[in-house]
Amino acid sequence: MSLTPKQLDACVLVWLDEAREQILNAMQIPLQVSEKTNARDLVTNVDRSIEQFYVQKIQHLMPNAHIISEEGYGDHVESMDGDVWFIDPIDGTLNFVEQRAEFATMLALYHDGEPVCAWIMDVIQNEVIHGGPTLGVFENEQRLSKFENRGLAAGLIVVSGARLLSNQMCLPEIAQTALGFRVYGSAGISYMHVLQGRAVGYISKMKPWDYAPGVALAKTLGLSTSNIDGNALNMLISNSVVVSTPSAHEEIMRIEKQTNGV
Numbered sequence: 461m462s463l464t465p466k467q468l469d470a471c472v473l474v475w476l477d478e479a480r481e482q483i484l485n486a487m488q489i490p491l492q493v494s495e496k497t498n499a500r501d502l503v504t505n506v507d508r509s510i511e512q513f514y515v516q517k518i519q520h521l522m523p524n525a526h527i528i529s530e531e532g533y534g535d536h537v538e539s540m541d542g543d544v545w546f547i548d549p550i551d552g553t554l555n556f557v558e559q560r561a562e563f564a565t566m567l568a569l570y571h572d573g574e575p576v577c578a579w580i581m582d583v584i585q586n587e588v589i590h591g592g593p594t595l596g597v598f599e600n601e602q603r604l605s606k607f608e609n610r611g612l613a614a615g616l617i618v619v620s621g622a623r624l625l626s627n628q629m630c631l632p633e634i635a636q637t638a639l640g641f642r643v644y645g646s647a648g649i650s651y652m653h654v655l656q657g658r659a660v661g662y663i664s665k666m667k668p669w670d671y672a673p674g675v676a677l678a679k680t681l682g683l684s685t686s687n688i689d690g691n692a693l694n695m696l697i698s699n700s701v702v703v704s705t706p707s708a709h710e711e712i713m714r715i716e717k718q719t720n721g722v
């Protein structure tokens with residue numbers, strides 16, 4: 461890779477500004493919405509065009525990199541060797557269609573399985589959380605300070621509403637132990653709350669493009685990341701993903717073991 465992480469960060473921040481402009485313009489005219497697997501799993505013309513926009517930019521900048529992306533314009537990637545990009549062009553498409561707010565656009569670059577840089581933009585608020593291990597983590601230009609290592613009883617836990625309702629990943633027990641729980645409908649927005657210290661963790665089961673940016677930024681800040689069994693994430697597949705303060709992580713692992721009788 462010829463660009464330094466700092467140069468890369470600056471470059472992608474320009475892409476994000478352009479993508480935001482395109483998304484806001486596209487919202488001025490009716491969206492073309494279609495169902496993927498069911499009525500809650502939507503894709504729009506904007507998801508597709510923004511993914512194509514990022515893919516073109518990445519291919520021009522780093523022709524040898526591989527791309528894991530949601531809408532099918534990336535590559536079939538079977539290894540984390542070398543440079544691997546993750547793209548979620550619109551994260552929280554249901555929010556995008558129904559609320560026209562509370563959705564994100566996000567990317568991450570990993571090299572040989574380790575995070576290099578990641579970006580999560582709240583499009584409507586025009587806020588980007590970005591950075592990486594050699595840069596630190598920033599909210600727009602402001603460096604994010606180290607989180608407070610609070611446990612579940614002292615903070616909010618962000619969860620997937622659907623998985624809480626269907627009693628997955630011990631989410632009812634975890635939500636009851638926490639000070640309160642929140643459901644945002646966008647993985648990117650959920651990770652922003654954790655990175656900003658407004659929640660002690662976020663737990664869901666998701667695809668690589670949903671969690672790769674949040675996990676990269678969380679690791680950089682020193683938050684704990686694992687699957688619900690406490691193991692390292694395989695970045696190529698869907699995972700039950702826990703990102704939290706170390707204290708909350710210990711408690712979540714304990715609740716999981718107690719509930720499943722391990």
Ligand code: IPD
Pocket residue numbers: 548550551552553554620644645646647648664665666667670
């Ligand atoms: C979804 C959202 C949602 C999460 C799902 C994701 P999409 O992403 O992040 O909050 O619970 O698992 O698939 O499909 O809107 O990009």
Ligand code: CA
Pocket residue numbers: 507530548549550551552553
């Ligand atoms: Ca998406």
Ligand code: CA
Pocket residue numbers: 548550551552647669670
């Ligand atoms: Ca997503």
